[in-house]
Amino acid sequence: MRPIRPGDRGPAVTEIRTVLSGLDLLSPSPGPGDEFDPQTERAVRAFQQSRGLSVDGRVGAETWRALDAARWRLGARTLYHAVPDPLTGEDVRSLQERLLEMGYDVGRADAIYGIRTARAVAQFQREVGLTPDGSCGPHTMNALRRLGRKVVGGRPQWLRESDAIRQSGPTLVGKTVVIDPGHGGTDPGVVVLDGPLRWTEADLVHDLASRLEGRLAASGVRVQLTRGPSPRTCLPDVDRAQLANSLGADVFISLHTDGHAKPAAEGVATYHYGTNNGVTSATGERLAGLVQREIVARTGLRDCRTHAKAWDLLRLTRMPAVRVEVGYLTSPADRARLVDPRFRDRVVEAIVAGVQRMYFPIERDVPTGSIDVSELRAVVAAGTVVD
Ligand SMILES: [Zn+2]
Numbered sequence: 001m002r003p004i005r006p007g008d009r010g011p012a013v014t015e016i017r018t019v020l021s022g023l024d025l026l027s028p029s030p031g032p033g034d035e036f037d038p039q040t041e042r043a044v045r046a047f048q049q050s051r052g053l054s055v056d057g058r059v060g061a062e063t064w065r066a067l068d069a070a071r072w073r074l075g076a077r078t079l080y081h082a083v084p085d086p087l088t089g090e091d092v093r094s095l096q097e098r099l100l101e102m103g104y105d106v107g108r109a110d111a112i113y114g115i116r117t118a119r120a121v122a123q124f125q126r127e128v129g130l131t132p133d134g135s136c137g138p139h140t141m142n143a144l145r146r147l148g149r150k151v152v153g154g155r156p157q158w159l160r161e162s163d164a165i166r167q168s169g170p171t172l173v174g175k176t177v178v179i180d181p182g183h184g185g186t187d188p189g190v191v192v193l194d195g196p197l198r199w200t201e202a203d204l205v206h207d208l209a210s211r212l213e214g215r216l217a218a219s220g221v222r223v224q225l226t227r228g229p230s231p232r233t234c235l236p237d238v239d240r241a242q243l244a245n246s247l248g249a250d251v252f253i254s255l256h257t258d259g260h261a262k263p264a265a266e267g268v269a270t271y272h273y274g275t276n277n278g279v280t281s282a283t284g285e286r287l288a289g290l291v292q293r294e295i296v297a298r299t300g301l302r303d304c305r306t307h308a309k310a311w312d313l314l315r316l317t318r319m320p321a322v323r324v325e326v327g328y329l330t331s332p333a334d335r336a337r338l339v340d341p342r343f344r345d346r347v348v349e350a351i352v353a354g355v356q357r358m359y360f361p362i363e364r365d366v367p368t369g370s371i372d373v374s375e376l377r378a379v380v381a382a383g384t385v386v387d
Contacts (some may be wrong), residue, residue, distance in 0.1 A: 008036040016040070019067045020047060023090075025238060032344075034318070044199065044337040057215065069111060074098075080135035081118035087110050095136055098144060103273075103281070103316065162283055165320070168250070170359045173220030177355065178244040179305055180226040180254040181209035187234040190259030190329045201329055203229075203256040204338055208326065209269020211348045212253070219352065224249070241316035251287070251355055254313055254319035257329045266331035267302030268295050271323040273315055283320040283358070291322055292352035297369040298350040299343065301327055301334065320358065324351070349373045 007330050014034045020026040025043040034101055041057040048055040051066050059067065072089035079087055079095060093111035096285055104120035118134035125132040128143045146250040168175070182205050183189035189201030213223045224247055226240045235243075244252045258269070270292040272284035288306040296303045304325075314321050325348055327334035337343045360366065 001061055001064070002063075003060040003170055004036060004040045005058040006038065009034050012059075013040070016067060017042070019071055020044070022163060023070055041349050051292070064169055078135060078137040079113050081113055081115060086112050086114055092117070095121075095144075102147075103371050105310070124347055147233045157278045163361060164250070165283060166361075168359065170364070171220070172216070172356055172359065174222070175250045175359075176222045176224070176247060177216055177251045177253065178224050178247060178249040179209045179212055179216075180225065180240050180244075180252065182256040183234060184227045185231040185234040190257055192259075192329050192335065194335070199335065199339065201257045201259070202219040203343075204257055204329070205326075206339075208255050208347060211344055212255075212351055216349050216355075218287060219356075219373075232360075237311065237313040238316060241321075244321070245316070245318050249317075249319050251358070252317045252319055253291075253351065253355075254321070254323040256323060256325045257327055257334075258325040259330045260328055261330075263331055266328045266334045267304035268292065268299070269304035269325045270295075270306045271305060271309045271311070271314065271325070273310065273317075273321065280308050281320070284314065284322060287320045287354065287358045288322045290357045291324060291351055294350035294354045295324070295326070297354075298346050299337070301337070325374055344365065350371075 013035065016036075017033060017040055019027060020040070020043040025046050026039060044059060044063065045055050045057045047053075047067070047070075048057075048063060050200060053063055069089040076089040076091060079092060088111050090111065092113045093109050096106045096109035096111070096117055099117070099120045100109060102124070104119045104124055105116070107114075109198040121136055121140065122132035122134040124139060124143075125134075128147075129145060130139055142268065149192065150249060181202070183202040184206065185202075189205070191201070192199045206227070209225055210229075214224060216223045225241075226243055227235055240254070241252075258265070270283055270288040272288035274280035274285065285306070286309070288363045289332040292303070292306050292367045295301060309323075311323070327336055327338050329338065352373045353369075356371055357365055
C-alpha cells in the first residue's frame with residue numbers, strides 16, 4: 001500500500017486519528033477529523049517510537065498493522081493461543097502486563113498470544129479455580145476484574161501464603177519444612193582442594209541440612225530432606241520443587257555454598273522468588289530477610305544481602321521458599337569457618353530463628369539474634385506451645 005502521509009485526507013486518516021486518540025496520543029478535539037495534520041504526524045511518530053517501528057511519521061503497511069492491533073481493548077474479544085497465526089494486539093499486551101504484575105511468567109509483554117502466555121493464563125485459571133484451558137474469555141476476564149487492583153504485585157497463591165501464615169499461629173509445632181541440600185550424586189557443586197583435603201559443596205550442605213533437620217524436629221517440626229548423603233543421581237530443581245509441593249510443605253529451604261574464581265569473594269546471600277520487573281513473593285522475601293539477618297548477626301559472615309530470582313526452584317514451589325548460599329567455599333576465610341562443626345551449628349540456629357520469626361506476627365517480632373533456639377526445644381519437651 002502507498003503510505004498515508006502528512007497532507008492526506010479521507011476515511012483512512014479518520015481511522016488512524018481515532019486509534020491514536022484512543023491511545024491518548026492525540027487529543028480528539030473537536031472530532032477525529034479526516035486531515036493528516038502536523039498534530040497527527042507527531043502522534044504517529046510517538047506511536048512508532050513506542051512500538052519500536054522506524055519513525056517516519058507516515059502510515060505504511062507495518063505501522064498500519066500495529067495501529068490495527070492497538071485498537072483492541074482487553075475484554076472486547078476472547079483471546080486464545082491460535083496456531084500458526086497467533087493473535088496479536090493491545091489487549092494481549094494489557095493481559096500480559098497484568099499477568100506479569102501478578103507474578104506469572106509470560107516472558108516479555110510482546111502483544112503476541114503465544115504458548116507462554118497461554119500457559120500463564122492456564123496457571124492463573126487453576127489458582128482461581130477455573131477450567132485451565134489457557135484462553136482468556138469472559139469468565140477469566142471476570143476473575144481478573146474481581147481481583148482488580150487489590151493484588152498488584154501478588155499472585156492469588158501468594159495472598160494465600162500470607163493468609164496461611166497468619167492463620168497458622170506463631171508455633172512451629174506441626175509445621176512441615178522441606179530442606180533441600182543442593183547438588184549431590186554426580187554433581188558435587190563447588191569443589192575445593194585444600195592440600196590433601198577435598199571439600200565439596202554437596203557434602204557440606206548435606207551436613208548442614210541434617211543438623212537443621214535435627215534442630216527443627218526438636219522444635220516439633222515435621223522435616224523432610226530432598227536427598228540423602230550420597231544419592232546416585234542429582235535431582236533436578238524442578239523435581240525438588242515438586243517434592244515440596246506434593247508434601248504440602250509450609251516452608252522450603254534450599255542450602256548451598258557459593259564459589260568464585262577470586263578467593264576474596266566471601267559472604268552469605270539469600271534468594272527468594274521475584275522477577276526483575278519488581279514482582280516478588282512477599283512471604284518469600286520476608287523469610288529471606290529474616291534468615292539472612294539472623295545468619296549475619298550470629299555468624300559474622302559478610303552480608304551479601306537478599307536477592308529476587310526467578311529460578312525454577314523458587315518459582316515452582318508453592319510455599320515461602322528461600323535458597324541460602326552460606327559462604328564461599330572458595331574463600332579461605334569462609335571455608336575455615338564452614339569446616340568447623342560448631343560454626344555450622346550457629347548457621348543452623350540462625351535459620352531456625354529466621355523461620356520462627358516468620359510465624360510471629362510482625363508487631364510481635366523480636367530483635368535479630370534474640371531467639372534462644374534451645375528454649376524452643378525446652379518448650380516442646382514440656383509439652384506446651386510457644387505463644
Ligand atoms: Zn550450589
